[in-house]
Amino acid sequence: MSAIEAGRASQSVMEQVGPNIIHHVSNSDISHPLLHLPTLFGVNFSVTKHVFMLWFVAVLVGITIIIPVRKFLSSGKSTPSGWMNAIEGIVQFIRDTIVKPNVGPKWVMTWTPIILTFFFFILFANGIGMIPIFDVLGVINRFILGVPAWDSHNTINHLLHGGVTATANFNVTAGLATITFFSIMVAGTMAHGFINHWKNLAPHGLAWPVYIILIPIEIMGLFVKPFALTMRLAANMTGGHIALLALLSLMAIFGEMFQSTVAGVGVAFISIPMAAAISGLEIIVVLVQAYVFTLLTSVFIGMAINVHH
Amino acid sequence: MTMYLPIGMGLIVIGAGLGIGKFAAAAADGIARQPEAADKITAAVNLPLFLLEGVAILAEVFTFLMLIL
Numbered sequence: 514m515s516a517i518e519a520g521r522a523s524q525s526v527m528e529q530v531g532p533n534i535i536h537h538v539s540n541s542d543i544s545h546p547l548l549h550l551p552t553l554f555g556v557n558f559s560v561t562k563h564v565f566m567l568w569f570v571a572v573l574v575g576i577t578i579i580i581p582v583r584k585f586l587s588s589g590k591s592t593p594s595g596w597m598n599a600i601e602g603i604v605q606f607i608r609d610t611i612v613k614p615n616v617g618p619k620w621v622m623t624w625t626p627i628i629l630t631f632f633f634f635i636l637f638a639n640g641i642g643m644i645p646i647f648d649v650l651g652v653i654n655r656f657i658l659g660v661p662a663w664d665s666h667n668t669i670n671h672l673l674h675g676g677v678t679a680t681a682n683f684n685v686t687a688g689l690a691t692i693t694f695f696s697i698m699v700a701g702t703m704a705h706g707f708i709n710h711w712k713n714l715a716p717h718g719l720a721w722p723v724y725i726i727l728i729p730i731e732i733m734g735l736f737v738k739p740f741a742l743t744m745r746l747a748a749n750m751t752g753g754h755i756a757l758l759a760l761l762s763l764m765a766i767f768g769e770m771f772q773s774t775v776a777g778v779g780v781a782f783i784s785i786p787m788a789a790a791i792s793g794l795e796i797i798v799v800l801v802q803a804y805v806f807t808l809l810t811s812v813f814i815g816m817a818i819n820v821h822h
Numbered sequence: 823m824t825m826y827l828p829i830g831m832g833l834i835v836i837g838a839g840l841g842i843g844k845f846a847a848a849a850a851d852g853i854a855r856q857p858e859a860a861d862k863i864t865a866a867v868n869l870p871l872f873l874l875e876g877v878a879i880l881a882e883v884f885t886f887l888m889l890i891l
Binding site: 741 | 869883
């Protein structure tokens with residue numbers, strides 16, 4: 514028995530459950546990255562698990578969306594078939610029901626591409642979080658290959674650190690919301706010119722004392738919009754996974770509390786159906802959050818273009 | 823202070839639940855009265871619903887941050 518295993522055995526289950534849940538939703542440790550890269554300008558470029566998942570999602574979107582679309586466009590056919598049909602359905606839905614009513618018919622073709630990019634990227638990044646690739650690898654590793662959990666030199670044990678949902682990381686969603694933040698400004702500038710866009714932030718023709726309150730509020734609103742987008746996506750993706758793991762951890766907690774295997778197995782009859790139900794809810798949340806992010810982005814872009822003060 | 827945070831979480835859930843309940847009730851009422859306007863009613867309900875959800879999520883994130891900081 515190694516020293517690490519002895520240390521783990523001395524901890525109670527209650528003490529292990531919390532860190533285990535946090536460990537499953539957060540990024541892997543920067544000091545043990547998957548790939549070591551040098552530090553440039555004070556930023557460590559090492560590839561942690563969320564960075565890896567971002568690239569993985571980007572490649573997946575490229576293979577499943579961009580390549581079929583390019584192939585279809587260069588083939589010169591007028592009617593799509595198979596997978597391309599599904600993509601066309603989604604693209605048309607987003608263009609006609611999300612972008613067009615909010616941005617307006619004049620600018621719809623300018624802003625649909627960025628909204629579609631957001632939608633597919635967030636949908637794939639969220640969806641991959643619901644596929645337990647690394648957890649299944651871990652189970653195979655533990656029970657078929659017989660590698661113990663504390664072996665830190667094992668590649669698969671190393672891969673198990675950190676969650677797979679890149680959009681559950683606040684830095685990732687903040688990056689996405691930054692793109693929204695600048696798109697709002699670019700949209701306003703393209704539609705009204707640079708000076709007029711900033712003038713449009715506050716309504717015209719009010720008594721001057723009102724502006725003393727109004728202008729700071731509008732400037733705050735400028736930053737609150739992307740901040741709310743950041744928090745909404747990341748917190749939704751983190752929250753669902755925490756709820757799932759907390760329900761599954763009840764088995765270990767009850768088994769420990771009553772010092773019997775029967776108690777743990779008995780709770781499994783409640784907690785596993787609940788976890789399955791929450792997984793179903795999570796699949797809806799995955800779709801809804803991708804939809805919400807794109808909807809709100811197009812609403813904010815539309816607010817900069819169609820000023821109705 | 824940590825022991826009061828779960829109460830705060832409960833209050834957030836009550837508030838958000840009441841808000842979403844009112845939305846759903848009003849939308850169902852509207853659609854029942856005028857089924858042909860279902861699409862428009864759904865579209866009008868969506869955006870405020872997500873904004874409300876955003877406020878609730880923000881409050882929960884801040885509660886969680888208070889818990890761990």
